Amino acid sequence: MKGMTVIVKKVTQIICGITFLYGIYIIIHGHLTPGGGFAGGAIIAGSFILLIIAFGSEFLALKKEETGSSILESSGILIFIIIAILGMVIGGAGIFFVNFLPKWEIGKLISAGVIPLYNIAVGIEVAAALITAFLALLIYRDEVLK
Amino acid sequence: MIIYILTIFLFLVGLYGVLSKRNLIKIVIGLAIMEYSVNLFLILVGYVKGATAPILSSDVANKLFVDPLPQAMVLTAIVIGLATTALLLAIAIRIYKKYGTFDIREIKNLKG
Amino acid sequence: MEILLIVILALMIGGAIFSLEAKDLLSAVIAYGIVGFGLVIAFLLLQAPDLALVQIVVETITLIIMIAVIMNSTQEELKTKWGNKTVVYIVLSLVFIGLFLYIFNRTTGALSRFGEHAMRMSKPYLDPGAEKTGSANLVTGVIFDYRGYDTLGEATVLFTAVIGVLTVLRLKGRKSE
Numbered sequence: 354m355k356g357m358t359v360i361v362k363k364v365t366q367i368i369c370g371i372t373f374l375y376g377i378y379i380i381i382h383g384h385l386t387p388g389g390g391f392a393g394g395a396i397i398a399g400s401f402i403l404l405i406i407a408f409g410s411e412f413l414a415l416k417k418e419e420t421g422s423s424i425l426e427s428s429g430i431l432i433f434i435i436i437a438i439l440g441m442v443i444g445g446a447g448i449f450f451v452n453f454l455p456k457w458e459i460g461k462l463i464s465a466g467v468i469p470l471y472n473i474a475v476g477i478e479v480a481a482a483l484i485t486a487f488l489a490l491l492i493y494r495d496e497v498l499k
Numbered sequence: 500m501i502i503y504i505l506t507i508f509l510f511l512v513g514l515y516g517v518l519s520k521r522n523l524i525k526i527v528i529g530l531a532i533m534e535y536s537v538n539l540f541l542i543l544v545g546y547v548k549g550a551t552a553p554i555l556s557s558d559v560a561n562k563l564f565v566d567p568l569p570q571a572m573v574l575t576a577i578v579i580g581l582a583t584t585a586l587l588l589a590i591a592i593r594i595y596k597k598y599g600t601f602d603i604r605e606i607k608n609l610k611g
Numbered sequence: 612m613e614i615l616l617i618v619i620l621a622l623m624i625g626g627a628i629f630s631l632e633a634k635d636l637l638s639a640v641i642a643y644g645i646v647g648f649g650l651v652i653a654f655l656l657l658q659a660p661d662l663a664l665v666q667i668v669v670e671t672i673t674l675i676i677m678i679a680v681i682m683n684s685t686q687e688e689l690k691t692k693w694g695n696k697t698v699v700y701i702v703l704s705l706v707f708i709g710l711f712l713y714i715f716n717r718t719t720g721a722l723s724r725f726g727e728h729a730m731r732m733s734k735p736y737l738d739p740g741a742e743k744t745g746s747a748n749l750v751t752g753v754i755f756d757y758r759g760y761d762t763l764g765e766a767t768v769l770f771t772a773v774i775g776v777l778t779v780l781r782l783k784g785r786k787s788e
Contacts, residue, residue, distance in 0.1 A: 386554070388661060389661065391574055399672060423777070468755045471759075493780040502617060507711075507712070512627045532643070543657065548726035554750075578669065588677065589775075592684070
């Protein structure tokens with residue numbers, strides 16, 4: 354797939370980073386404001402997809418990116434399970450998904466115990482999963498056209 | 500009550516697409532429409548008149564919230580829907596590469 | 612509020628019908644966008660900002676993937692021929708739709724009317740929810756605390772679906788070393 358015109362590329366350079374930061378904001382504030390791991394992960398994936406579409410697929414070494422995002426996806430779900438097992442070990446009750454960290458004051462950024470950590474793990478997983486699926490389709494198209 | 504009926508009518512439109520269309524892409528679109536209508540139905544059932552979104556904040560005196568349970572279910576279901584749609588589309592373009600068409604009846608004839 | 616929802620739902624149904632009947636696949640996919648973005652507005656009206664935030668991004672990515680798929684293939688819709696049995700099929704489907712709507716109406720008669728949802732089941736999630744989970748956003752609290760197993764299951768399904776995409780789309784087998 355070829356890239357787009359100079360105007361689109363320039364606008365993408367400006368917008369892309371802001372979108373990425375917005376996704377991280379949504380993930381980190383998931384326990385305070387609307388959003389969370391699912392929404393923020395989808396927004397981060399959207400920022401990468403915007404970059405790939407605007408600059409064309411030959412700009413990036415897509416095979417390598419696909420391997421990386423696939424590893425990231427697997428590690429996201431692994432972190433999720435590890436936190437759950439930590440709750441089982443440290444929490445004392447012997448059950449999955451125990452909130453073992455102290456819950457500070459409601460409404461502050463650092464509160465709610467392990468819920469922000471779950472948000473981050475799910476955010477990584479969703480973002481990497483969507484990027485991997487998109488990259489797989491793109492690589493397939495390029496190989497077929499070639 | 501008419502809102503529920505309209506939602507289920509949207510479901511029926513998607514079912515019509517899945518059952519009667521010959522094009523694989525149209526079938527995928529029909530499945531996605533069915534999924535959307537079910538999501539909307541769950542959220543409609545959990546709505547309470549005059550309530551706000553279930554988010555606590557200091558400046559909201561209103562303690563009446565909509566039901567957070569269907570929202571949590573649907574939130575995960577939306578992302579899963581995207582992943583399954585991508586899987587269906589991947590299978591569709593593999594079929595296109597092998598047979599050169601999206602027409603399911605023609606694919607059935609070619610298979611033999 | 613209710614009237615606005617009805618208008619949006621009518622728009623979504625119109626978009627769905629047009630999308631399924633369009634001659635060109637590209638216009639079909641774009642009309643399918645009407646359904647998704649209408650759903651975003653419906654979620655906002657129904658006080659579900661989390662869902663609206665997810666849905667608007669997911670819809671955009673779905674449209675991009677769909678357009679990427681159909682760009683390199685035949686874009687014309689295949690014509691359906693009218694045969695002898697077509698009238699029978701139409702009558703049968705009308706009967707089915709009537710039956711379905713009738714049964715649906717009977718079964719949802721037991722539900723409470725729109726906007727008067729009985730909160731008996733969700734009281735234990737709402738009232739002590741913030742103190743128990745420590746999360747100000749109650750939806751996040753439900754997802755990751757009360758219903759953690761569900762989220763784990765959904766994450767596994769997402770993972771499996773992406774593995775499926777990678778497997779289906781691999782052209783060459785991996786070289787054995």
